[in-house]
Amino acid sequence: MEEITVRTHRQTEMxxxxxxxxxxxxxxxxxxxxxxxxxxxxxxxITINENxxxxxxxxxxxxxxxxxxQRDGYAHAEGNSAAHIKSxxxxxxxxxxxxxxRLRLGTWQSIFFCEFDGPRTRSVWIQVTxxxxxxxxxx
Amino acid sequence: MEEITVRTHRQTEMxxxxxxxxxxxxxxxxxxxxxxxxxxxxxxxITINENxxxxxxxxxxxxxxxxxxQRDGYAHAEGNSAAHIKSxxxxxxxxxxxxxxRLRLGTWQSIFFCEFDGPRTRSVWIQVTxxxxxxxxxx
Amino acid sequence: MEEITVRTHRQTEMxxxxxxxxxxxxxxxxxxxxxxxxxxxxxxxITINENxxxxxxxxxxxxxxxxxxQRDGYAHAEGNSAAHIKSxxxxxxxxxxxxxxRLRLGTWQSIFFCEFDGPRTRSVWIQVTxxxxxxxxxx
Numbered sequence: 001m002e003e004i005t006v007r008t009h010r011q012t013e014m015x016x017x018x019x020x021x022x023x024x025x026x027x028x029x030x031x032x033x034x035x036x037x038x039x040x041x042x043x044x045x046i047t048i049n050e051n052x053x054x055x056x057x058x059x060x061x062x063x064x065x066x067x068x069x070q071r072d073g074y075a076h077a078e079g080n081s082a083a084h085i086k087s088x089x090x091x092x093x094x095x096x097x098x099x100x101x102r103l104r105l106g107t108w109q110s111i112f113f114c115e116f117d118g119p120r121t122r123s124v125w126i127q128v129t130x131x132x133x134x135x136x137x138x139x
Numbered sequence: 140m141e142e143i144t145v146r147t148h149r150q151t152e153m154x155x156x157x158x159x160x161x162x163x164x165x166x167x168x169x170x171x172x173x174x175x176x177x178x179x180x181x182x183x184x185i186t187i188n189e190n191x192x193x194x195x196x197x198x199x200x201x202x203x204x205x206x207x208x209q210r211d212g213y214a215h216a217e218g219n220s221a222a223h224i225k226s227x228x229x230x231x232x233x234x235x236x237x238x239x240x241r242l243r244l245g246t247w248q249s250i251f252f253c254e255f256d257g258p259r260t261r262s263v264w265i266q267v268t269x270x271x272x273x274x275x276x277x278x
Numbered sequence: 279m280e281e282i283t284v285r286t287h288r289q290t291e292m293x294x295x296x297x298x299x300x301x302x303x304x305x306x307x308x309x310x311x312x313x314x315x316x317x318x319x320x321x322x323x324i325t326i327n328e329n330x331x332x333x334x335x336x337x338x339x340x341x342x343x344x345x346x347x348q349r350d351g352y353a354h355a356e357g358n359s360a361a362h363i364k365s366x367x368x369x370x371x372x373x374x375x376x377x378x379x380r381l382r383l384g385t386w387q388s389i390f391f392c393e394f395d396g397p398r399t400r401s402v403w404i405q406v407t408x409x410x411x412x413x414x415x416x417x
Contacts, residue, residue, distance in 0.1 A: 032140075033266070033268055034173075034175045034266050034268050047227040047230075048181070048227075048230075048231050048232075049181050049223055049226060049227050050181040050223060053215055053216070053217070055213075055214035055215035055216065055220075056181070056215050056220065056223050058214050058215075059213040059214055059215050059220035059223065059224065060220075060223060060224050060227055062212075062213075062214075063207060063211060063213075063220070063221075063224050064224070066211075067206060067207075089228055090227060090228070091230060094230065094231075094232055095175045095177070095232045095234060096177065096232070097140055097175060097177055097264055097266040098266075099140055104140065104177075104179075104264065105179065106178075106179025106180055106181070106262075107179075108180075108181045109179060109180075109181055109231070129268050130268055
């Protein structure tokens with residue numbers, strides 16, 4: 001398993017971690033398979049979306065904030081229920097196909113760590129399953 | 140990796156791709172494992188839900204449209220921010236267990252490609268990890 | 279593939295199934311890999327969140343109920359459209375990394391079965407892909 005450290009700077013923030021995930025995939029030596037990206041936190045999440053225009057990330061965070069307000073009569077005493085709810089809606093894991101040792105993403109896709117209760121120092125765990133090197137039955 | 144092409148015909152639409160995913164699983168020759176279904180787009184998604192009554196799909200699309208309106212003061216100039224947001228909420232990947240070379244789905248489950256910014260021609264990528272044929276330690 | 283049975287007691291409910299999933303992982307004998315947890319129902323889901331303070335689960339269910347009301351002009355005659363919609367938002371599968379035969383979860387993370395149309399008797403399917411025992415190239 002590989003680990004990435006992510007330093008967040010705002011309460012809610014989406015940080016492009018594609019390059020760091022790609023580095024982790026390379027370190028595993030897996031050539032063909034699936035990369036599982038897992039966030040071990042309950043007030044953060046993971047998503048794949050566009051990073052070409054920063055307005056996309058802005059709009060995602062703004063609209064999710066409208067849907068799940070910071071204060072809305074929550075019971076949880078820590079005051080970060082909105083972050084827990086966003087975490088469940090975005091999910092804490094995603095899977096990306098690996099081919100020839102590289103993440104296979106669409107043209108406009110980047111992998112984002114989603115901070116919903118920052119700023120904090122966070123971790124992302126990466127496991128790659130599949131075949132190392134050239135194996136029989138694979139081209 | 141296997142690829143499916145999906146032609147969508149409306150702006151928002153859920154298209155049952157279960158049969159095409161099953162065909163792709165068969166082509167990989169994997170008998171026991173996990174099928175990762177990945178959508179390489181940032182304004183589309185993937186979900187598993189009921190296809191017996193088309194009213195279910197109608198209600199899902201209608202309610203998500205209420206939650207994430209097409210226009211809501213978004214910054215992104217392309218005008219398709221709602222589609223990006225829906226993509227992150229539904230997610231662009233899902234995993235289905237494979238047994239004896241077949242997708243193992245619940246009685247009422249179908250795999251749907253979710254178009255949120257159509258009509259377009261879209262791709263779905265499929266990777267199946269696991270064991271081919273009868274291997275030692277597997278029955 | 280391993281199977282867990284979950285008995286739910288309310289219409290909407292989140293039930294911590296972490297220990298049962300861990301037992302299933304142990305039964306597979308996989309030491310390093312990824313555990314796919316799959317819910318074969320279209321009115322239930324799966325999520326990972328905090329179980330230390332039960333107020334978190336309360337707040338998640340309350341807020342999702344606000345977003346997706348039980349009645350909202352749905353077309354589906356069975357009257358459980360809200361449950362179908364919640365199922366697509368939470369998702370029916372998740373992935374957890376397995377190391378040394380154990381689920382690798384964050385300090386505050388538990389795996390929850392999410393009932394959105396109970397009470398019912400439900401199933402959860404578990405597939406673990408990866409390496410059994412100590413293999414070459416793995417420590």
